[in-house]
Amino acid sequence: MSDTKDIEDTDMKVAESNNAETETAETETAEVDTAEADKTNLDNETNLTDGGDSVEGGLVEGDSLEGDSLEIVEPTQNSDLSENIPAIIGSSDHRFLGRLWMGSAALIGLSALSAGVVLAFAQRNETLISPSSHTAFLSTYKVGMLFLFLVPLIIGLATYIVPRQIGATSLVFPRAGLLSFWAWLAGATLFIVAFGIDGGLAPGAEKAVELSVLAFMLIIIAILTATLNLVSTIIASRVPNMSLWQVPFFSWSIFTAGSVWLLSLPVLFANLMTMWVDLRGTTAISYGEADNLYNQVEWVFDQPQIFIFALPILGIFADITIATHKKRLTQAKLFANKKRINRYELFQLLIATIAILSFGAYAQEFFAPNVSETPVYVLGMIILFLMCLGFFGLLVQHGTKSAGGIQNLNAPLVLATFSMLAFILALGVGVIRVLGNLFHFLTNFATDRENYQTNIRDIIDPLIDLKGTVISNAVFHLVIVAGIVGVLAGIYYWAPKILGKQIKALKGLSLIGVALLALGGATLWALGDVISGFLGFPENPLELNNINVTTGMQHAATLNIIGAFMVGAATLIAVLEIARVAKKKQEAVIENPWNAPTLEWAEDDIPTPVTNAYPLWEQDK
Amino acid sequence: MSSEANGTPQYLVAPPARARNTLVGTSFASALVLMYFGALIAIYLSERADVLRSGGTWIPSGTSIMLAAPSVVLWTLLFSIGTIQWAVYSxxxxxxxxxxxxxxxxxxxxxxxxxQFFFMFRQMALEIDGGSKMAPLTYTILGSFLAAVVAALIFLLVAGIRSLSGETTKPNTPLIVSAAFYWDSLVLIYFIIWLAIFVTK
Structure with missing residues (x-):
């Protein structure tokens, strides 16, 4: 008992000393702040000003939860950017780090998209670039879009929002958060440089290929560190009494997706390490052979693993839906079951199940060529699709049954709905890919099995032949666009926090137009790949020498080009729009414009203990 | 000035109690390391099965996989479980x-x-350029394990320095417990490596 008291006493002392540190920092910051800034949202203190020449106070925060403090470097107003470089590099403030992740990802992602456009052209004219360069472009495009664009965007949004949603003061390991960002940036830069000097995960200059593998490993380590930090924060830093079942949906989806990232990305790292060790030998034996490099990591960009990277959009969609319709997920009967269930927990369970089914580290066709024919893979994909459809349908139903129903629709909800539609479309294409094996599997139960299998062979064979074709790219494009539009919805929804200003309704309409452009582009791009897939266009460009490119394939590739350009244009416009909004002059911001129930919208005081998933609505009562 | 200026919300009742951050972080990190080695060993066993199925030889000629030295490593690590738990008790x-x-x-x-690992490498005489699929995988697994041991030693060093400076008092026990947890995970990983590479051969 006394031990517990000791611990509590020490905890209180630490908390007091941290509060004292914070107050000191606050006072110091106040000296450089203008009175006007005080009246407005102080989040903007970390923004670059219009001239882009200064970073205001509040950038650096001590590592309060760990009990140590970082050296506070106070950036001053109206000073050169160069004077604030130490503050920018050394800031472990989660909000600043979140913005850094998102800003850098947006810039690098645009260059990755350009590789995608080249890829679409190469698919139309296979003589445009050699198969080895085609493979290098393909691998760079996929690594770029996933690990240099979508995942960092999600990590950035989560780094900013998650600590606030659970009532924490910062990430549990602020220095690790800082380190992970700079390690990721260094890895991303090295990866792009290596690609520029004939590297990539393809036959190329030997040293450049080695550098590509090393850079990819650095990127994965950085992403793992950032994820570990986020997941640990959710476990260890929740506000008192907030159980995991009361965590807001976005944080929950980050927790579940992050847990699966933590379990699956080390497998990717193991693949890369094996390649690298083999490459370092005088002659590569198997794992480091140029033709094998992309094939060994291909599972990360394919179903079911690819879905886990966009899973947080489910959390964004759910949070926005509840805030928009202002209606709680109450207890209800499920399927005439007498026992009433908590629907909030049901949705959490759905997200967790979708996350578990998206674990794809086992589906490595390089080492297990027949894995896509196994019942776990086939049925897992179909259950995944149905669960996601159920999740979307039930939440839409929840919204339409609320007071006001569909009239409550606002821009973030429309954006989030678009992202969900793209995600479901991706899952649908994934289901098409496993249908052949499903039919084959089901015919095993038929009484007249052989006759049955012969009769439906015409249906099954084209579906089974989809294996190894470019149709897997269709799933990839759709998931990436779903993720990007989902993050866009999140940025719009949390704009008062992230950008320090609310995005106007007109801007919202333009962003919806951008999202429509992206969705349409992704659909065209995916459609081109689905058609090419049925026509037998191989996914691995190194196999291009073995096929004749038909006119049908070329027409399908034209759809790819149009789709790629539409997605590229939409992304560029979205980045420019958000940058423009962020640069606009400060305006008075409504602290909680959506009247949302979650803690990130708390103005000053966090109600504790938190007793349910809607703490701010409880507080209002 | 709003209390949110420095990202420090105010609590209406009481601030959150300090959580065992290090222990939570170490648990996730250990799971991550376990998955990494699990993947490497899965690749090793899958490749070995393929080679043997096709009638090939997994262990190249001139290479000797002896059980004595790896078993001594295992015993050393098993002893170390006792000492690290002694640290937790203390x-x-x-x-x-x-x-x-x-x-x-x-x-x-x-x-x-x-x-002992360096002794084992010399005793095995496994050439990485010998044309065997086993060599790069074995060096990846054993080399990664060495790196993991070095990381654990650094962790112990940090814990030792903190205890010297007087920080390892009861409320800070989680640091030592975390170090012990990671160390125990490494022993488990080595046990699996010992079975997969040295016993199964």
Whole structure:
């Protein structure tokens, strides 16, 4: 008992000393702040000003939860950017780090998209670039879009929002958060440089290929560190009494997706390490052979693993839906079951199940060529699709049954709905890919099995032949666009926090137009790949020498080009729009414009203990 | 100025209690390391099965996989479980002298493991360029394990320094518990490596 008291006493002392540190920092910051800034949202203190020449106070925060403090470097107003470089590099403030992740990802992602456009052209004219360069472009495009664009965007949004949603003061390991960002940036830069000097995960200059593998490993380590930090924060830093079942949906989806990232990305790292060790030998034996490099990591960009990277959009969609319709997920009967269930927990369970089914580290066709024919893979994909459809349908139903129903629709909800539609479309294409094996599997139960299998062979064979074709790219494009539009919805929804200003309704309409452009582009791009897939266009460009490119394939590739350009244009416009909004002059911001129930919208005081998933609505009562 | 200026919300009732951050972080990190080695060993066993199924030889000629040295490593690591748990016991009793002694002994066992690994490499005489699929995989697994042991030694060093500076008092026990947790995970990983590479051959 006394031990517990000791611990509590020490905890209180630490908390007091941290509060004292914070107050000191606050006072110091106040000296450089203008009175006007005080009246407005102080989040903007970390923004670059219009001239882009200064970073205001509040950038650096001590590592309060760990009990140590970082050296506070106070950036001053109206000073050169160069004077604030130490503050920018050394800031472990989660909000600043979140913005850094998102800003850098947006810039690098645009260059990755350009590789995608080249890829679409190469698919139309296979003589445009050699198969080895085609493979290098393909691998760079996929690594770029996933690990240099979508995942960092999600990590950035989560780094900013998650600590606030659970009532924490910062990430549990602020220095690790800082380190992970700079390690990721260094890895991303090295990866792009290596690609520029004939590297990539393809036959190329030997040293450049080695550098590509090393850079990819650095990127994965950085992403793992950032994820570990986020997941640990959710476990260890929740506000008192907030159980995991009361965590807001976005944080929950980050927790579940992050847990699966933590379990699956080390497998990717193991693949890369094996390649690298083999490459370092005088002659590569198997794992480091140029033709094998992309094939060994291909599972990360394919179903079911690819879905886990966009899973947080489910959390964004759910949070926005509840805030928009202002209606709680109450207890209800499920399927005439007498026992009433908590629907909030049901949705959490759905997200967790979708996350578990998206674990794809086992589906490595390089080492297990027949894995896509196994019942776990086939049925897992179909259950995944149905669960996601159920999740979307039930939440839409929840919204339409609320007071006001569909009239409550606002821009973030429309954006989030678009992202969900793209995600479901991706899952649908994934289901098409496993249908052949499903039919084959089901015919095993038929009484007249052989006759049955012969009769439906015409249906099954084209579906089974989809294996190894470019149709897997269709799933990839759709998931990436779903993720990007989902993050866009999140940025719009949390704009008062992230950008320090609310995005106007007109801007919202333009962003919806951008999202429509992206969705349409992704659909065209995916459609081109689905058609090419049925026509037998191989996914691995190194196999291009073995096929004749038909006119049908070329027409399908034209759809790819149009789709790629539409997605590229939409992304560029979205980045420019958000940058423009962020640069606009400060305006008075409504602290909680959506009247949302979650803690990130708390103005000053966090109600504790938190007793349910809607703490701010409880507080209002 | 709003209290949110520095990202520090105010609580209406009480601030959140300090959580065992290090222990939570280490648990996830250990799971991550387990998955990494699990993947490597899965690749190793899958490739080995393929080679043997096709009638090939997995262990190249001139290479000897002896069980004695790897077993001594296993025993060394098993002993180290005792010493690291001694450290946990000492920190719970606030006994700094025994804590340092236990941490030092565990570190010594760790250094001994590294030493024995280099002996094993020489004894195996496995050439990475020998044309065998086994070589790169074995070096990846054993090399990664060495790196993991070095990381554990650094962790112990940090814990030791913190205890010397007086930080390892009861409320800070999680640091030592975390170090012990990670160390125990490594012993488990080595046990699997020992079975997969040295016993199965």
């Amino acid at each position: 920190t719970a009793r606030n006994d700094r002298r025994h804590l340092l002694l236990a941490l030092g002994l565990t570190a010594l066992f760790g250094v001994a493991v590294i030493n």
